[in-house]
Amino acid sequence: MNCVDAKSRLDTASDPQALAADQALVAHLRDCANCRDYAEELRLTRLLRALPAPPPSEGFADRALAQAWDAAQPRTERSSAPYAWGGLAASVLLAAVLFTQIGGDGPLAPEAPLPDIQVVQMAPNEVRPVNVRLVSKEALPEATITIRLDRNLALDGYPDTDTLSWQTALAAGTNELALPLHLLGDERGEVTIEIQSGSSRRHMKLAVEPRENNLGIESGSSIAL
Amino acid sequence: MSGIVDFFRRGKRQQDVFTELLRPHVELMYRMAYRWTQSSSDAEDLVQDILTRLATRVDELQRVDMLRPWLIKILYNRYVDLYRRQRNGPVAYEHEVWTPDEDALSSPVARAQDQRDPLGQMEDQRALLKGLAQLDEGQRDVVLLHDVEGYTALEVADILELNVGTVKSRLHRARAHLKKFLMAGTF
Numbered sequence: 001m002n003c004v005d006a007k008s009r010l011d012t013a014s015d016p017q018a019l020a021a022d023q024a025l026v027a028h029l030r031d032c033a034n035c036r037d038y039a040e041e042l043r044l045t046r047l048l049r050a051l052p053a054p055p056p057s058e059g060f061a062d063r064a065l066a067q068a069w070d071a072a073q074p075r076t077e078r079s080s081a082p083y084a085w086g087g088l089a090a091s092v093l094l095a096a097v098l099f100t101q102i103g104g105d106g107p108l109a110p111e112a113p114l115p116d117i118q119v120v121q122m123a124p125n126e127v128r129p130v131n132v133r134l135v136s137k138e139a140l141p142e143a144t145i146t147i148r149l150d151r152n153l154a155l156d157g158y159p160d161t162d163t164l165s166w167q168t169a170l171a172a173g174t175n176e177l178a179l180p181l182h183l184l185g186d187e188r189g190e191v192t193i194e195i196q197s198g199s200s201r202r203h204m205k206l207a208v209e210p211r212e213n214n215l216g217i218e219s220g221s222s223i224a225l
Numbered sequence: 226m227s228g229i230v231d232f233f234r235r236g237k238r239q240q241d242v243f244t245e246l247l248r249p250h251v252e253l254m255y256r257m258a259y260r261w262t263q264s265s266s267d268a269e270d271l272v273q274d275i276l277t278r279l280a281t282r283v284d285e286l287q288r289v290d291m292l293r294p295w296l297i298k299i300l301y302n303r304y305v306d307l308y309r310r311q312r313n314g315p316v317a318y319e320h321e322v323w324t325p326d327e328d329a330l331s332s333p334v335a336r337a338q339d340q341r342d343p344l345g346q347m348e349d350q351r352a353l354l355k356g357l358a359q360l361d362e363g364q365r366d367v368v369l370l371h372d373v374e375g376y377t378a379l380e381v382a383d384i385l386e387l388n389v390g391t392v393k394s395r396l397h398r399a400r401a402h403l404k405k406f407l408m409a410g411t412f
Contacts, residue, residue, distance in 0.1 A: 040404055047349050047407070048372040052329050053259045056269055061251035064273045069240050072280030128281045156284055182284070 001028040006035045010042055073129065118204070121211040124186035127156045130206070132177045132193060140170040144196040147179065152189030153208060156180035170195070186210045243283045247276065250296050257297055260369040261304045263326040271307065275300055294376065298384045301366075309362070323365060325354035349407055356406035364399035367392055372400075 001009075001024045013019045020026070029036045122128050136143075146165040149155065157180060158164060183189055188210065194203040251272060258268035275296070279286060289295045330347050357365055366385055370376045371392070378396075382389045 040407070041400060044353075044400055044404055044407060045372050047353055048368065048403075049375065051350055051353070051373055053256050054265050054326075054329050056252065056255045056265065060255065060269055061248060064251060064269070064276050065244050065247060068273065068276035068280045069243060071277045125285065126282065127284050 001025060003028075003032060003035055006032070007038055010035075010039050119207045119209055121209045122181065122183045124183060124210050127180060127182045129178045130181050130208075132179055132206070134170060134175040134177060134195065136170050136172060136175065139172045140195075140197045142167060142197065143170045144168075145177070146192075146194040146196070148192040148194070150190045152184050152187050153191055154182045154184055156182045170197075181208060183208050183210060239283045242287065243280060246283070246286050246292065247279065247296075250293055251276070253293065254296055254300055257300055257370070257374055258304065259326075260373055261301070261323075261366075262308070263324055271300065271304060274307075275303055294380045294384055297370075297376070297380075301384055323358055323362070325358050327351055327354060330354070352406040352408065353403055356403045360399055360402060364395045364402070367395040368399045368403070371396055 006025055006028045009022065009025050010019070029039060120130055144165060144167050146163065147155065149162045151162070155161065155164060177193075179191070181189075181191065189208040191206045191208070192203055193206065194201065254272045254275065255268050258271040259265060262268050262271060279299075286292070330350055357368065360368065363385075367381055370381045370384060371378060376384065378389050378392045381387075382392045385392070387395075
């Protein structure tokens with residue numbers, strides 16, 4: 001038996017006992033250090049490949065995917081206290097945009113003054129739902145919501161759209177709007193959210209600041225976490 | 226216009242996409258996480274953590290060409306963050322050392338594998354786990370990815386951010402070390 005035959009025999013055999021009983025192979029290995037090394041390496045890699053791993057708990061994959069999705073979504077709490085921030089999933093950004101009565105006598109000062117601009121942080125190129133909370137003291141059946149984005153931001157699913165406007169009814173109390181914001185690069189972006197009802201109008205600005213990614217991963221297609 | 230409704234409808238479709246993209250890889254991720262953590266529960270926690278982070282990045286996931294190694298790369302970085310970097314802190318953690326899960330060798334799954342695969346030899350594997358524990362992290366990472374889970378040298382290089390030559394030389398040195406742990410015999 002030569003080296004080619006010996007390696008072929010080693011590669012194709014699945015039963016070590018049959019190999020040990022192959023006298024021609026055993027004789028060749030006794031004399032050939034290279035083939036002996038080859039056989040040992042093959043044995044090693046086969047043993048490593050067969051190292052057992054216990055399976056995950058039953059239903060783990062489906063359960064983990066469902067829990068992951070739920071944890072990443074904005075909570076749809078309907079609190080009567082518009083300034084409450086607690087209880088939100090840590091992975092979800094919340095920007096509270098407070099509007100008081102915007103019809104009738106005009107806007108009233110909010111109970112707790114908000115900064116002129118709300119700031120959230122996202123990784124460059126990240127898409128993330130930002131939950132915007134609109135609070136109105138009375139129902140507004142024909143409110144118009146307008147979203148304006150600067151060049152550094154987009155709404156996921158609405159490419160090349162920098163202004164999105166629609167008419168909707170706002171309920172008295174808290175209304176929530178999930179904006180799937182996409183920070184297009186590594187520069188700060190700004191979105192303006194405007195509510196109009198009749199002759200009254202309020203607007204709020206939301207700044208998105210780029211932050212360091214927290215997993216340190218970049219893919220070949222510039223995907224960052 | 227039904228803008229708000231559209232957003233919520235869109236969210237539901239995104240969940241389907243998220244599930245379809247990742248479902249085929251969850252158990253592979255779990256297996257690799259188990260190789261690193263040597264604990265089923267830690268492996269599940271690690272995978273859950275990654276999935277939660279990915280749930281807000283569905284569109285980005287859709288643009289990844291080779292999702293499997295990409296996911297393993299994320300998993301590896303997160304594992305390093307959560308386990309190995311703890312060592313730099315002032316407090317000792319239980320995960321500082323890679324401790325082989327020898328119980329897995331005698332589990333029903335392992336016995337079933339032995340029946341299917343006559344090359345599976347529990348004592349040799351027990352010895353190999355001890356050998357793996359003695360390897361330095363860099364060599365062990367390469368063996369676990371390449372020899373245990375079957376990733377190619379190129380994939381391992383990408384996952385660990387090494388060049389292929391380094392992967393191969395680590396593999397060579399690690400195998401030389403591990404061979405010493407095998408019982409006498411050629412096959």
